[in-house]
């Protein structure tokens with residue numbers, strides 16, 4: 001009888017648990033070591049609580065739009081306790097379903113903090129002592145944590161990290177958000193829609209510096225309309241406590257004052273203390289494990305996935321890497337569609353309006369001189385958008401003028417994160433714009449703007 005491959009996984013977030021269930025399904029003997037809860041930071045601190053609070057904000061905005069829907073004005077009142085309870089119960093349900101899935105596949109979960117004891121071993125500190133586990137293959141999927149600069153000490157009260165804001169002990173009257181990447185702008189939107197005043201400190205010349213300028217401009221315009229103050233081109237260098245609030249000092253002398261400050265300036269990998277260097281695993285200067293296209297480190301049996309691998313820090317990418325690793329560990333040739341092209345990952349920003357992008361962006365193609373065809377239609381002529389009383393935003397499709405293949409697209413507007421799936425499929429499967437045009441879509445639907453843009 002063949003002895004099953006022993007796979008040990010450090011971390012039960014999206015990367016770890018997807019690798020675990022898939023490898024076990026394929027016949028591996030899998031152990032997951034998790035110091036906190038399966039589901040990972042993604043469920044406890046990041047994707048799920050942030051989107052749950054954004055959904056509460058959206059409910060408030062929906063109520064506020066009552067007159068536009070033919071209703072008498074309504075008023076929503078926030079219940080912070082109920083909001084917290086709702087977040088915890090969503091996390092609880094998700095964790096329960098992952099635990100059940102792992103159990104169904106016969107995956108052993110060891111509660112404790114793990115580290116490598118050598119290239120083929122893991123040692124776990126558990127409540128009851130230590131456990132040594134031998135492995136044929138090891139996956140490091142320990143995620144990341146918020147980056148805290150040396151000029152600031154979050155106290156969980158007035159100065160918050162993203163992990164202390166679901167919701168904070170006191171709801172901010174005025175929140176100063178430091179950092180204008182995806183996480184920063186989502187927190188701006190979240191707290192603005194919950195009724196707080198918000199100032200956003202933007203170190204670059206536009207919010208969402210890595211995104212298409214037209215997309216970023218649409219968000220800036222909406223923020224300004226909602227009374228969000230933007231400090232463009234200001235880099236935060238210090239935070240002082242004053243008069244029961246905070247003052248965020250910037251390098252150009254400007255000061256942003258508020259009741260609370262929130263840091264959203266990126267993350268650092270959880271790779272220290274794992275025994276990586278001692279086992280001969282290469283990490284880069286920032287602490288990310290160096291991996292190849294199969295997510296293998298320089299030791300072929302030692303894989304890394306998710307945020308600790310330093311690729312795109314998205315839950316969806318972490319999960320896909322995990323599934324791919326499961327197949328690779330089991331000696332299967334990665335299926336063609338499992339070959340991860342990080343440039344083709346769909347990404348969303350859960351703001352109002354919602355933003356989603358995939359593949360080649362217009363500005364990026366312009367900067368590199370690549371020949372593209374761009375078509376754009378606004379939602380203002382879409383029947384469903386008018387029915388929804390929300391016709392903000394647009395759909396933009398980028399294609400190859402020679403072949404008609406869809407290279408990318410951007411959507412700004414309601415349900416952008418759902419609608420982008422059509423373009424993501426087109427980009428990942430090399431479909432042509434004519435394929436999008438020829439798809440018979442539901443009427444009335446926001447998706448009709450996709451085929452209109454493709455025409």
Ligand SMILES: Cc1cc2nc3c(=O)[nH]c(=O)nc-3n(C[C@H](O)[C@H](O)[C@H](O)COP(=O)(O)OP(=O)(O)OC[C@H]3O[C@@H](n4cnc5c(N)ncnc54)[C@H](O)[C@@H]3O)c2cc1C
Pocket residue numbers: 010011012013014015016033034035036037038039040041042043045046047048050051112113114115141142143144162183270274305306307308312313314315316317318
């Ligand atoms: C505020 C915020 C919102 C986000 N929203 C989204 C979103 O909407 N969509 C999206 O796709 N991505 C989102 N992300 C990114 C997403 O959360 C991460 O990319 C994702 O969590 C990475 O998954 P992972 O498996 O690498 O790590 P994690 O989810 O961080 O899981 C790692 C696990 O490893 C465990 N661990 C660490 N060290 C050890 C050890 N030594 N021993 C045992 N266990 C250990 C941890 O306890 C944790 O459970 C968001 C991020 C932030 C900060």
